[in-house]
Amino acid sequence: MAVRVRIVGVGMGPHQVTPEAADALRAADYAIAADKGPDDGLLAVRREIAAAHDLPVVAVPDPKRDRQPEGDGAYVGAVAHWHAARVAAYEAVLAERGGTAAFLVWGDPAFYDSTIRIVESIAARGVVEVEYDVLPGISALQLLAARSRIVLHDVGQPLHVTTGRLLAAAVAGGQTNIAVLLNRSVELDGLEDWTIWWGANLGAAGERLVSGRVGDVAEAVVAARDAAKAEAGWVMDLFLLRAPAPGQDDDGAA
Amino acid sequence: MAVRVRIVGVGMGPHQVTPEAADALRAADYAIAADKGPDDGLLAVRREIAAAHDLPVVAVPDPKRDRQPEGDGAYVGAVAHWHAARVAAYEAVLAERGGTAAFLVWGDPAFYDSTIRIVESIAARGVVEVEYDVLPGISALQLLAARSRIVLHDVGQPLHVTTGRLLAAAVAGGQTNIAVLLNRSVELDGLEDWTIWWGANLGAAGERLVSGRVGDVAEAVVAARDAAKAEAGWVMDLFLLRAPAPGQDDDGAA
Secondary structure (H helix, E strand, O other), rough: OEEEEEEEEEEOHHOOOOHHHHHHHHHEEEEEEEEEEOOOOOHHHHHHHHHHHHOOOEEEEOOOOOOOOOOOHHHHHHHHHHHHHHHHHHHHHHHHHEEEEEEOOOOOOOOOOOHHHHHHHHHOOOOOOOEEEEEEEHHHHHHHHHHHHOOOOOOOOOOOEEEHHHHHHHHHOOEOOOHHHHHOOOOOOOOOOOOEEEEEEEOOOOOOOEEOOOOOOHHHHHHHHHHHHHOOOOOEEEEEEEEEOOOOOOOOOO | OOOOEEEEEEEEOHHHOOOOHHHHHHHOOOOEEOOOOOOOOOHHHHHHHHHHOOOOOEEEEOOOOOOOOOOOOOHHHHHHHHHHHHHHHHHHHHHOOOOOOEEEEOOOOOOOOOOHHHHHHHHHHHHOOOOEEEOOOOOOOHHHHHHHOOOOOOOOOOOEEHHHHHHHHHOOOOOOOEEEOOOOOOOOOOOOOOOOEEEEEOOOOOEEEEEEHHHHHHHHHHHHHHHHHHHHOOOOOEEEEEOOOOOOOOOOOO
C-alpha cells in the first residue's frame, strides 16, 4: 500500500496555519522534520505546531551542506549532493513507518524550498510507493509585505523574485522591483537611491524590520541582521528593493 | 477617535482563513466589501466567510471601470479614476460607521490588489482619521503551485511575476520562468515549446487546471477558461510559464 505524504505549508507560525493545513496535520500519523542541530529554532516551532495538532514528530538529522562551494557549477552540485542525502534519509523513515506522513514546511512549499523536489525524488526511485499532495502556506515575502503594509509591485507592474546571489544580474537586466531571498549577506552597493523594505526572522524569535532609502538605512539593516541572529541563534532575511521613479531627484520629489 | 481598519487576506476560501485572520474578523465591527453586481461570486464567498465569524457585511456598489482604455497612459489613468471613486465610497462608510472595519481581500493584499492603496489614500485625505494594518492570505499563485505540486522556480533561480499585458515584454527581456496574472485572454503565440501550468477560479466555483507543453495544451486552456466562466459567471485565471531547458530538443530530451 502506498505511503501518503502531505507537504503542508504552515506559514510563519502557529497563527498562520490554515484550517485545511490543520486538518491535514490532525489526520496524519507523524511529521517528518529536518533537525539542523541543537540551535534549530525552526524545528522548535515545528514541534510546537505539531503538538498543537496531536502529531508526533520524527526529527531527521539534516545532512551537512557545503555552503561555500568552489568553482563553476559547484553551487548546483552542492545542492544536488545535499538533496540526495535528504532523499535517502526521508525514504528510510517512510519505508519503516508507512501510513500518512506530513512535512511541515516553514512558509510555503512553492518558494525556495526543497521538500517537493525531495518527495518527487523519493516517488521516482520507487523503493517506497508514494502518493503526495501539497497545501500552501503564508510565505516570508507575504509577511514582509503585510508588516510593511505594501503591495509588492507598482500598479500593473512586475515583481521579480530572486536570490541574493542573482540580485546584481537582476539590476543589470533592468528590473526595478525586486524581492530578494536567501541572503548570505546584504549587498546594496550602488543602490543607494533605491527604497528597501527589509525583514529578518519574520514571525519568529528575533523578528526585525527596517525600511527606507538604501543610502540612509543600509547600516541599520546590517545591525538589525546581526541583532536578529544574536537573539535567535539563526537568521533568515529577505527584502524588497524598488528603483527610484524615473526623473525623481535626490530629494525624492518628482 | 481614529477608525481602525484591518486589511485581511482571506486566501482562496474559508478553508484558508488563517487563525490570525479569523481573530481579526471576529474582533471587527463590520466588513466592507465591493459589490460588483448580482453575479459577483467573490462577494458571495466573502459573505460566507464574514458570516462564519459573526461579522456583518456592508456591500458597497463598485464604481464602473473602463476595462478597454484607449491611448498612451490610458490604462494607468483608468485605474486612477476607478481608484478615486472607490476611495470616496469607502471613506463615506468609514465616516458614518466608525469603529473597526475589515476589508476581506480575496487571496493576498500584497499581490495585484487595490485595497492597501485605497486605505492609504483615505488616510492621506485626512477626512477620516484611520489606523490600519494588513494580514496576509494565501494567493492564487500559491494555490496554483500547490495544486500543480510544483516549486515556482528552478533551483536557486528567479521567478518573474507579471501581467498578461506585459508577458511579451518579459519574454523579450529574457525571463524564462514567468507567472502571469490579470489576463483578459491567454496569448501564447510563439511559446509552443514552453511548459505551462494554468488555473482558473482556484478555490471557487468553476475551478479548472491544465498543464503541459503549450503547443499541446493551448486549446485545452482556452476551452477550460470558457468552461470556468460558464460555470461561475466570472473567470480569474493565472499561469506559470517555463522556457524549455537550453539544448532541449523537440522530444523534451536533453
